[in-house]
Amino acid sequence: MNQWPDGWTDESRDRYGRGSAARAEGARAMPHVQRQPTVPPQGGPGYDAGYGAGYDDGTDYDSGYSQGQVYGGRGGGDRGGSAGAPPAGRPRASGGTRFKRILVTLLVVLLVWSVGTYFWADSKLRREVDLGIVQDRPADGEGTTYLIVGSDSRDGLTDEEMKDLHTGGPKDGGRTDTMMILHVGPEGNTLVSLPRDSWVTVPPFTGSESGKKFPSPGARKLNAAYATDGPTLLTRTVEYNTGLKIDHYAEIGFGGFAKIVDAVGGVEMDIPRDIKDENSGADFEAGRQTLNGKEALAFVRNRYEAGSDLERTKNQQKFLSALAAQTATPSTVLNPFTLYPTMGAGLDTLKVDEDMSLFDLMEMFWAMKSVNSGEGRSLNMPLGGTAPNNSLKWDMARVEQMVEQMNSGAEVTVEGGR
Numbered sequence: 121m122n123q124w125p126d127g128w129t130d131e132s133r134d135r136y137g138r139g140s141a142a143r144a145e146g147a148r149a150m151p152h153v154q155r156q157p158t159v160p161p162q163g164g165p166g167y168d169a170g171y172g173a174g175y176d177d178g179t180d181y182d183s184g185y186s187q188g189q190v191y192g193g194r195g196g197g198d199r200g201g202s203a204g205a206p207p208a209g210r211p212r213a214s215g216g217t218r219f220k221r222i223l224v225t226l227l228v229v230l231l232v233w234s235v236g237t238y239f240w241a242d243s244k245l246r247r248e249v250d251l252g253i254v255q256d257r258p259a260d261g262e263g264t265t266y267l268i269v270g271s272d273s274r275d276g277l278t279d280e281e282m283k284d285l286h287t288g289g290p291k292d293g294g295r296t297d298t299m300m301i302l303h304v305g306p307e308g309n310t311l312v313s314l315p316r317d318s319w320v321t322v323p324p325f326t327g328s329e330s331g332k333k334f335p336s337p338g339a340r341k342l343n344a345a346y347a348t349d350g351p352t353l354l355t356r357t358v359e360y361n362t363g364l365k366i367d368h369y370a371e372i373g374f375g376g377f378a379k380i381v382d383a384v385g386g387v388e389m390d391i392p393r394d395i396k397d398e399n400s401g402a403d404f405e406a407g408r409q410t411l412n413g414k415e416a417l418a419f420v421r422n423r424y425e426a427g428s429d430l431e432r433t434k435n436q437q438k439f440l441s442a443l444a445a446q447t448a449t450p451s452t453v454l455n456p457f458t459l460y461p462t463m464g465a466g467l468d469t470l471k472v473d474e475d476m477s478l479f480d481l482m483e484m485f486w487a488m489k490s491v492n493s494g495e496g497r498s499l500n501m502p503l504g505g506t507a508p509n510n511s512l513k514w515d516m517a518r519v520e521q522m523v524e525q526m527n528s529g530a531e532v533t534v535e536g537g538r
Contacts, residue, residue, distance in 0.1 A: 261527030376469025499536025
């Protein structure tokens with residue numbers, strides 16, 4: 121019995137049987153759904169170099185491979201592509217894209233943190249000094265000049281803290297222990313100490329609170345100007361006796377000074393010799409060591425053991441420059457656990473002029489750091505001659521030369537007092 125389909129014979133079987141390489145004619149093709157052929161990836165498993173050859177004439181042809189066919193025997197649920205490919209329409213993020221996203225996120229966080237820190241710190245600045253009432257001011261010169269003052273103010277200290285820090289005196293102290301001029305110029309930064317015992321003329325002035333005009337009280341020690349009418353008269357007196365315009369004023373009291381030192385973890389100093397002074401509480405052995413806030417305050421206030429005001433001002437310069445150098449470092453600026461306590465301790469007790477900005481304050485600290493690193497100069501006010509009451513007389517010829525160099529933007533080469 122012939123089991124072949126109608127129209128097929130043994131001869132047909134011989135013609136189109138198994139093993140025959142001949143193709144069936146188009147007229148004999150079985151009905152099927154017309155689809156575009158899917159060709160396995162070139163060079164991949166199961167790829168036949170002759171596959172699909174001759175079918176590029178636009179004729180629809182069913183190769184037997186559907187869109188869901190998995191090539192190379194890999195299996196799995198991936199359709200229409202190699203295993204592991206992302207779903208169509210949802211491209212997988214590359215490593216470069218992920219890195220960019222992380223970088224942008226970090227930059228946004230840093231920006232928000234920086235802006236927030238700026239406004240927080242700016243709001244804490246005590247802009248209490250009005251330099252606008254200072255009369256007969258010198259002309260502007262090159263660069264920026266700061267008057268930096270360390271006062272004996274006990275503002276914010278308890279009676280127990282005053283005793284522990286050996287501050288003595290009334291709680292509302294009104295004297296200056298430290299006075300310095302910091303000039304930031306195009307040819308370098310210069311830090312000049314003004315001995316508190318300098319013999320100068322206190323000029324006529326306008327009262328900072330009363331607004332009244334006062335005549336000159338005559339020649340006095342420099343720290344008497346601060347005791348008479350505070351920061352504005354001190355600024356007026358420095359300008360009158362030097363001819364150098366003070367652009368900004370910054371003052372810190374005993375308590376704030378000690379807190380800043382503690383906030384940065386202490387300041388490393390090389391003590392030149394053994395020091396013991398009951399008045400300031402200084403008690404040090406010679407050598408390199410880290411001073412905490414209490415010890416640092418005793419070191420910069422030590423006057424009687426130092427032997428002179430000049431020796432004390434040199435110690436103050438060294439310490440304040442070292443403090444600025446340690447404060448203006450990445451480990452402090454970029455670490456919020458150090459930055460915020462340091463800024464909080466300093467800004468709470470730092471008194472500045474009304475036009476002082478945080479950028480000015482940062483410039484001041486960076487300039488002091490540069491002096492400490494040897495990129496600038498530090499000196500005492502040039503001295504010469506004798507003055508009454510064991511005071512110190514300035515060498516006005518050298519003072520004028522120094523001020524001229526500062527105002528013109530030249531490098532300061534004048535020798536200071538010793």
